[in-house]
Amino acid sequence: MSQPQPDIKRIYISIAVAFAWLIFLSLWLFYYATSFGLIQNLGIGLASLAVAGLILVITWVPWAMKQG
Numbered sequence: 917m918s919q920p921q922p923d924i925k926r927i928y929i930s931i932a933v934a935f936a937w938l939i940f941l942s943l944w945l946f947y948y949a950t951s952f953g954l955i956q957n958l959g960i961g962l963a964s965l966a967v968a969g970l971i972l973v974i975t976w977v978p979w980a981m982k983q984g
Contacts, residue, residue: 922979929975937968 941964949957 926975930972933968933971940964
């Protein structure tokens with residue numbers, strides 16, 4: 917039995933979120949990280965990862981729920 921293919925827009929959204937997160941993290945570390953402490957920078961990194969993960973969950977869960 918073949919697996920159903922996801923919409924191409926979900927794949928593009930996933931790629932865009934990954935690149936956007938890497939760009940955000942790079943810009944944050946380059947421009948803003950020096951004015952914050954280590955714990956605060958770790959918090960920003962984890963919060964940004966949580967936001968990226970939330971966007972991916974919102975994108976993929978409806979498709980996964982249809983698969984059964």
